[in-house]
Amino acid sequence: MTHRSPLTVAAVELAPRLRELGFTADGIALHLGPAATDALHRGEPGAVRRRVSDSSPLSTVIRWFLLRDTLPDDLLADVLGPRVLGLLRDAGAAGATTSGSRMLIDVRPHVIAGEHRLVFSDFDASMTEVIPGPDHVLGVGAASLSLLGSAPLSPVGSVLDLGTGSGVLALAQAGCAGSVTATDVHSPALDFAEATAAAAGLAGKIIFREGSWFEPVVGERFDRIVANPPFVVGLPEVGHVYRDSGLDLDGASELVVAGAPEHLTDGGTAHLLAAWVHTPAQSWQQRVASWLPDRGIEAWVLQRDVADPELYVGTWLRDESLDPRSPEAQERTRAWLDHFAEHDVTGIGFGFVALREIGDRPTEVTAEELSQPFTDPLGPEVEEYFLRTAWLRDRDAAEVAAARFRMRPGVAREQVSLPDTEEGVGFSPAALRLTRTDGPRFSHDVDEAIAAIVAGLRPDGLNLEETVGLFAVSRSLDEDTLIEGAVAAVVDLVRHGLLLPADLTEES
Incomplete structure (x- = not known):
């Protein structure tokens, strides 16, 4: 088998030796103890x-x-074996000094998709003073971790990892995919990615292709696409290849979001990290929606964070280990903020874009804030979201009313009260909410009638319309008005997974 670089050969022999020594995320934590592990x-x-x-x-x-x-x-x-040490030197991964040898690249253990893996990349600034250069290849960064949690790991046929970097996402997907194609414009990144795959015994399962954006896969379609592109919003220049696209402002995110649909198979999905600018001329939701075709795609866009231009620029300058007080950083700050001002940028949003191919139907876009904290992986939620919305898409209001539902286990009913300012003492009700205690912790304000109706829904009981009718009779309310409001509320609750259609849960 032909390898891209000698680092791959070294990785194949290094990995089993390090596993024998306990050089895994768990083994290191046990060896160091909790306090020193946190310090690491x-x-x-x-x-x-x-x-x-x-x-x-x-x-x-x-x-x-x-x-x-x-x-x-x-x-x-003595510890690694002379052959492994020699292979690392031959690959340029280790260098000789007058007193011995030292590593020249980062080889770090991680738990990826539940498996202990080694990830090969350039040094970061975590343990030594390092300023990432323009060609820096990132290891497992915060963005990679975000997408690892938001991309499904269910069995799938073919996967495209667009802009693979050191191969982290391809590594995760290889465990559940029939085949993985990993692309990158940066040759050193592909060398690292192949070594990462080889260390896991997966080099033969991942196809590596060099090229810009979708060029290496022209005319091909995939069941799943994952992409953590160089989405940093800024001037049209490439300062660091792992984060700067050379496209103006949010052009990189636009390119990937707009280009992914034509590479999806029937029913295929894409799971992308993206950033978008906020301007007075249009909402961020309208901006992202404008990147999508008119037909054939369902999109769920989740904005996780928004930064003002000053905070955004300072964050990314620190990312490249620049002191914001230095003359260079101050000049970079001025140019970057001037560019934002010229384009009326008031903020920069960041989040996830999930796409699903839905055939010859009008494109549907749901773009919403997801600012609440949560720790559960988002990947399973995204898959279930597309199942729930497909169920809703195929039913009109009458069919929703005729359906049976069940409450998701763990949904909490929250009664919020505030000080009673009129009486001057005690509390008065301010809001009634139904909140998920799992997944992304979605919460919906409801009134007492909707809360009571939802509480009465059972998969083996009355359907929604019958439940509403029973409630209306018991309270002497107008049934037609109540059913209209109940259907609208149930649609929203199903979309966010607080209620689940009975037939959907039976199918799954």
Whole structure:
């Protein structure tokens, strides 16, 4: 088998030896203890070094790979084996010094899609002073972790990882996909990605292609697309290839969101990270919707965060290890903010875009805020969301009224009261909410009538219309008016998964 670089050969032989030594995320945590493990994650090498001052093999590899110490060759050869050490040197992953050898790249253990994996990339600034260069290849960053949690891991035929970087998303998808195609415009990134896949024993399952955007897959379609593109919003220039696209403002996100639909199979899905500008001329929802075709796509766009231009620029300058107080950073700040001002940018939104191919139907776009905190993976929710909306799409109001439903387990009824300002004492009701305690924690304000009707719905009981009729009779209310409001409320509750259609749960 032909490899892109000698690093792949080194990765194949290095990985099993490191597993034997316990150089995994769990093994390192157990070896260091909770406090030093937290220090490792915070980037505090001094606290970690105190825990690995012994001569054990695991301490040795932690010092060499994670703390980036220079160690004697005889010690490294004894722990890793002379052949592995030689392969790392031949691949340019390790370099000789007068006192031994030191690592020149990052080899770090992670848990990816529930599996212990090694990820190969360039050094970051976590353990040593490093300023990422223009060609820097990122390891497992915050954006990668976000998309790992929001992309489904259910069985699928073919997957495209657009802009794979060090191969993290391809690695996750390879465990559930029949085939994975990983592309990147940056050749060193593909070298790292192939090594990452080889260390996991998955090199043969992932096809690596070099090229810009969708060029390497022209005319091809996939069951699932994942993409963490260089979405940083700024000037049309490439300062760092892993984050800057060379396209103006949010052009990279537009390109990926607009281009993904034509590469989806029937019923295929895309799961993308994206950023978009906020301007007075249009809402952010309208802006993202304008990137999509008129027909054939259902889109769920979730804005997780919004930053003002000043905060946004400062954050990304720190990302490249620039001191905001330095003359260079101040000049960069001025140019960046001037560019935003010229285009009336008042904020920059960031979030997830999930797309599903729906055939020859008008495109449907739901764009909403998802600012509430949650820790559950979003991937399963996205898949269920598309099932729920497909159910709604196929039914009119009368059919919704004739359906049976069940409440999602764990939905909480919340009564919110505020101080009674009229009486001056006590509390008065202010809101009644139904809130999910799982997934993305969606919450809906309802009135007492809707809350009572929803509470009476059972998959083996009365349908919605019958439940509303019973409630209307008991309260002497107009049934027609009540059913109209109940159907509208139930549609919203189904869309966010607080209520589940009985026939949908039976099918699943």
